[in-house]
Amino acid sequence: MPKEKKVKKDNIQNDALNSKESVEDISEKENLGSPTYEELVDINEELEKSILRAKADLDNALKRTVNEVEKAHKYGVEKLLVELLPVIDNLEHALNKLSENATKEDKEGIELTLKSFESALDKFGMIPIYPVNEDFNPEKHEAVTMEQDKNKKDGSIGNVFQRGWELHSRIVRPARVTVIKN
Amino acid sequence: MSKIIGIDLGTTNSCVAVVEGKQQKVIENAEGGRTTPSVIAYTDNDEVLVGLPAKRQAVTNPENTLYAIKRLIGRTFDDEVVSKDADMVPYKIIKADNGDAWVEASNKKLAPPQVAAEVLKKMKKTAEDYLGHEVKEAVITVPA
Numbered sequence: 667m668p669k670e671k672k673v674k675k676d677n678i679q680n681d682a683l684n685s686k687e688s689v690e691d692i693s694e695k696e697n698l699g700s701p702t703y704e705e706l707v708d709i710n711e712e713l714e715k716s717i718l719r720a721k722a723d724l725d726n727a728l729k730r731t732v733n734e735v736e737k738a739h740k741y742g743v744e745k746l747l748v749e750l751l752p753v754i755d756n757l758e759h760a761l762n763k764l765s766e767n768a769t770k771e772d773k774e775g776i777e778l779t780l781k782s783f784e785s786a787l788d789k790f791g792m793i794p795i796y797p798v799n800e801d802f803n804p805e806k807h808e809a810v811t812m813e814q815d816k817n818k819k820d821g822s823i824g825n826v827f828q829r830g831w832e833l834h835s836r837i838v839r840p841a842r843v844t845v846i847k848n
Numbered sequence: 849m850s851k852i853i854g855i856d857l858g859t860t861n862s863c864v865a866v867v868e869g870k871q872q873k874v875i876e877n878a879e880g881g882r883t884t885p886s887v888i889a890y891t892d893n894d895e896v897l898v899g900l901p902a903k904r905q906a907v908t909n910p911e912n913t914l915y916a917i918k919r920l921i922g923r924t925f926d927d928e929v930v931s932k933d934a935d936m937v938p939y940k941i942i943k944a945d946n947g948d949a950w951v952e953a954s955n956k957k958l959a960p961p962q963v964a965a966e967v968l969k970k971m972k973k974t975a976e977d978y979l980g981h982e983v984k985e986a987v988i989t990v991p992a
Contacts, residue, residue, distance in 0.1 A: 727868075804889075807904065808904040809908045832898055838880075
């Protein structure tokens with residue numbers, strides 16, 4: 667094989683990194699002798715196509731990587747925050763079921779703790795879902811049971827058992843609610 | 849060049865993945881989950897819900913919330929598995945003209961593959977959102 671031709675073949679191989687097939691085709695054709703002009707045009711066309719494909723693949727991979735990094739930043743804290751939610755739930759329960767012996771200061775203390783906890787979550791983009799007087803929406807709410815209430819229309823929310831939470835418009839926990847069905 | 853996706857169509861959960869380089873990658877759905885519940889709901893306002901939203905409204909709409917549909921695919925109504933299922937699930941399992949087990953939801957008679965296709969559609973959409981292009985080919989696990 668003349669030296670010039672070999673160099674050319676190496677270049678072709680480099681260009682066609684992702685197109686093993688076409689490189690094999692070329693080698694096959696070369697074994698048969700010098701390719702004709704038409705064959706070279708075909709090979710060139712194939713290589714151009716494979717370069718375009720490789721470029722598109724790379725572009726897509728880059729876009730995906732940017733998206734992934736963005737998501738990782740946005741939702742990286744999700745797991746930790748979700749694990750912390752029961753603490754908030756418990757503080758809420760504590761407030762709702764304070765014993766008679768509890769002083770005003772006890773109540774205030776829990777309220778302030780709850781508030782500071784909520785504002786910490788807010789800083790990370792966690793927004794509570796507390797759907798009162800809203801229609802049931804399975805994208806954000808989870809129906810726990812059905813309930814009858816003549817004052818409310820079918821398909822609306824009766825009671826909220828547990829608040830839901832949303833992180834950058836992703837539902838990390840749906841609000842647990844009862845749904846009206848008369 | 850459009851990528852080929854792989855879908856695991858499960859009885860309770862489904863999953864979609866692609867091969868990136870030489871590594872497989874499970875794709876997260878819009879809700880951030882790596883698996884999607886194989887639950888399909890037909891609502892009063894002719895909406896079809898798939899996955900978590902369908903699961904969340906199940907108590908409000910049990911007759912039209914279909915799950916474990918994979919077990920009915922390819923079975924006749926008289927099949928033992930089907931009659932066992934029919935006693936357990938809140939939705940209606942009916943006999944199609946050709947003797948196959950079909951389901952009824954929102955007054956529509958549906959073939960199990962048609963219902964399972966809703967899950968596949970959602971998995972395809974998940975993959976398309978991630979890949980950024982239309983997906984035209986897929987490998988799907990053969991129902992057990």
